[in-house]
Amino acid sequence: MLTSVSSVQFSLAVLFLTAIAFEMPAKAEPPRPNIVWIMSEDNSKHYLKHFDINGVATPAIESMAKHGVTFDRAFSNAPVCSTARSTLITGCYGPRIGTQYHRRSQFVPLPEGVEMFPVYLRDVGYYTTNNSKTDYNALIGEEPWDESSKKASWKNRPEPSTPFFHVETHGQSHEGQLHFNEAATENPTSFSQEDVHVPPYLPDTKLTRFTAAYYRDRISIIDSKVEQTLADLKAAGQLENTFVFYFGDHGGVLPRSKGYVFESGLHVPLVVRVPENYRDLTDRELGSRTNGFVSFIDFAPTVLNLAGVEPPESIDGTAFLGEGVSSVVVDTRDTTFSYSDRMDEKYDLVRAVRVGDWKYIRYFEAQYPNSLENEYRYNMLAYQQWRKMAAESNLTPEQLAFFRPRPVEALFDLSKDPDEVENLALSGEHGSRLMEMRKRLLDHLKSTNDLGFYPEAVFLREGRDNPVQFGVENSQKIAKYIDTANIALLPWDQATSPLIAAMNSGDPWVRYWAFCAASAKVASDPAARTSATLDDSLLKLASRQTLDSEPLVAARAVEFLAILGKVDPREVLNRCVKRSQDEVETLQILNIAAYFHANGDSDFPIDADALEFNFPIDPKGEIKRRLNHFANPPR
Structure with a gap:
């Protein structure tokens, strides 16, 4: 039992500590990391040596990988720009929310309870900038960007302490860069035209080799853009406060890639540089690689999670980095769904699912060949030459398939057939696999x-x-x-x-x-x-x-x-x-x-x-x- 003196002393002590507590400022929230997306247009992972032996060296991107994580199996859910970007900005499957057409005939409203995700970053104090491509198929609800223009930059934030989310898109790798004339094909390329890889579904011609080598030169330009962004962040003292993502905005861009649900149209390069000051937000070793599947529906929740923001429940994706995300669990992810509908004036409803190394494609309008006219595609000389050779029947069966009606379904073992030219759907040996993949896609479409x-x-x-x-x-x-x-x-x-x-x-x-x-x-x-x-x-x-x-x-x-x-x-x-x-x-x-x-x-x-x-x-x-x-x- 306390004496009267000690009781008084105890009471005074409590009052003193309480007074101190009221005078002390509340514990400050830890600063949120900056996040930068660097996107290159229209290129699959096949053009970068970091991902594919047939690609070009990209020293800046490779330096990011040494201080970060390489995602060897990252996928756009759609093989074309507006549909892919609509998925990125919402975290939702396009065919579920009505954004699957490239380009939209009419804008559709965002789903109830979903905003373009930079809105949620702005709500917690981020400065959000986009330089400068949008190309969304949905109506903008609440404004997602503090600035979206060719002048937009994280450098324009109001205070040096303001966290930022910045997106920059580089068009030097866009499909339009391959709309050159005949005279341009006589120019030299830095990447060897003799050594360049030509996939078996394309004719191995001088023009094809020039186009493939020239495009790899464009990827080198992209790498220089990445280098400049990293240098700017470092000069400002922000590199080690910033998660930097580099990825392609979908696949492409040689014929039979952009616009098609083959791996060449969907499988994108993805490297995330992890800053020293936020190493605790990922449990991976720097310089590591993962085969865990991530797709564009997952990018929005990942950024929000890194920023300490709860993603909306009504989106489709799941974070692959940040607090509470286990690398062990991410490494077990093995499935991605993809979709293709109208591309400009060309209609063709195709759906696909990949599980591990198995790929299933369902052609709902199989009567149409992949070559069905799309004016923009055929501005490329390589497409024109391929079509001319097909008309002359001067091609192998693998090369002619692009111009023929398709099977209603196709099954590929990518571990043995990465170019997707051997359809196993009619093989009795793979009947159970076919039924499993078919059901997997069917359940997804209906759900x-x-x-x-x-x-x-x-x-x-x-x-x-x-x-x-x-x-x-x-x-x-x-x-x-x-x-x-x-x-x-x-x-x-x-x-x-x-x-x-x-x-x-x-x-x-x-x-x-x-x-x-x-x-x-x-x-x-x-x-x-x-x-x-x-x-x-x-x-x-x-x-x-x-x-x-x-x-x-x-x-x-x-x-x-x-x-x-x-x-x-x-x-x-x-x-x-x-x-x-x-x-x-x-x-x-x-x-x-x-x-x-x-x-x-x-x-x-x-x-x-x-x-x-x-x-x-x-x-x-x-x-x-x-x-x-x-x-x-x-x-």
């Missing part, structure tokens, strides 16, 4: 309510105001459309009855996918084509549906009949264009016309002057690109 299974024009009319909610409300319909498209996976004798039932559906988009599945099946399978040609009931139904109330369904029906060689599709396609009141719908009808103009088994040249439109044509728009194509002889 994310993939909006690509609504034609773009229909989605914009009915779902644009709230894409995610539209997907949730129509999840059963989307699943039905996917199942209808997947009838193409059945043997023809098992596919006929469900196809006929679907072609008679009261839902126009079930009918739409039924005809698309039939076209994909017969274009890729000669036996199915023979059987379909002899089926009078199927042919009569398809013929009747060329008068369908929905122009897109009618166009799909005549596409099927024309692939079978039963009709000239041009009259019906012209009529569908004339009936359409919607520019986006019309563009998709013209996509079918473009297939027959140059790429079908039988050419049906389209007369642009015979097409009647219900709206003025934008002289710089996507429809104009198709009309330019029709003005030229079939190629």
